[in-house]
Amino acid sequence: MGRVRDHPPLYILRHGETEWNAAGRLQGHHDSPLTEKGRAQAAAQHAILSQEDLTGFRSVSSPQARAVQTAEIALDGLIKDSREDDGLREIGLGDWAGLDRAHLLDKTGARDGFDLYELAPNGEGFQLLRERCDRFLLTLEQPAVLVTHGITSRMLRSILTGNPTSALRNMPGGQGVVFHVEGGAP
Numbered sequence: 001m002g003r004v005r006d007h008p009p010l011y012i013l014r015h016g017e018t019e020w021n022a023a024g025r026l027q028g029h030h031d032s033p034l035t036e037k038g039r040a041q042a043a044a045q046h047a048i049l050s051q052e053d054l055t056g057f058r059s060v061s062s063p064q065a066r067a068v069q070t071a072e073i074a075l076d077g078l079i080k081d082s083r084e085d086d087g088l089r090e091i092g093l094g095d096w097a098g099l100d101r102a103h104l105l106d107k108t109g110a111r112d113g114f115d116l117y118e119l120a121p122n123g124e125g126f127q128l129l130r131e132r133c134d135r136f137l138l139t140l141e142q143p144a145v146l147v148t149h150g151i152t153s154r155m156l157r158s159i160l161t162g163n164p165t166s167a168l169r170n171m172p173g174g175q176g177v178v179f180h181v182e183g184g185a186p
Contacts (some may be wrong), residue, residue: 007137007160008180009046011145014153015062015070016041017175024101025118027149028123029063038066039178042073048178049145054078062088062142062149071147077147077186087136090149091129094122100115113170117151129155153179161186 016038020027025030031099034042061071068084075082093116096104101113103127110116118125124132144157154168161179163171172179 001110006139006183007181008140009143010140010156010160010180011052011057012153012156012181013045013070013074013145013147014150014173014175014177015147016073018066018178020098021175026093026099026101026104026113026122027066027095027097028090029064029169030097034066034069038070038159038175039073039163042070044077044176045070045074045178046076049074049078051172054143054145057145059145059147060085060088060091062086062147062152064089064150067147067149073138073145075145085136087132087139088101090147091117091126091151091155092122092124093117093120094124096120096123112169126155126168134159157181157186159183159184 016034018032018034018038020032022035059071059075059079059081061084063068063084063086103118108119110119133152137159148171154171154173157171157179158165159165161184
């Protein structure tokens with residue numbers, strides 16, 4: 001594990017299920033609307049966060065529509081201080097954004113979706129994502145609820161807990177959950 005810098009307490013949320021998630025399509029910087037299940041997952045996040053003391057917290061969301069919509073539902077009435085930040089966008093998938101995950105796995109022989117993120121032609125890749133997430137975390141000066149995406153959430157939590165990028169594959173993910181990270185501990 002690497003050295004963990006001091007960061008304010010954070011709650012990290014992944015957006016709810018989208019139509020493309022349900023269809024097995026890669027999104028990256030593209031977008032698709034939340035499904036009914038995705039809106040219910042955001043409501044479940046709201047129920048979780050309603051039990052927490054969010055005094056002094058701000059909300060920061062990816063500007064991508066699926067994250068913004070999740071933030072609106074999950075944080076409704078809980079936090080007034082909110083903004084969007086490009087640092088929380090999902091990893092760029094270049095030429096593969098919008099394509100079918102299963103087809104690409106068959107075509108490339110990649111062992112899983114994590115390999116696809118590294119192999120995507122004109123994609124961002126994990127190193128650039130890590131650098132972007134690290135820069136974003138340096139801007140945080142107060143406790144926050146971050147609403148982001150699956151891979152970006154894992155990368156943020158990896159940095160916050162001092163884990164290497166290679167740990168992403170084994171980190172928990174999921175929609176409708178809330179991750180709390182404080183003092184380098186999940």
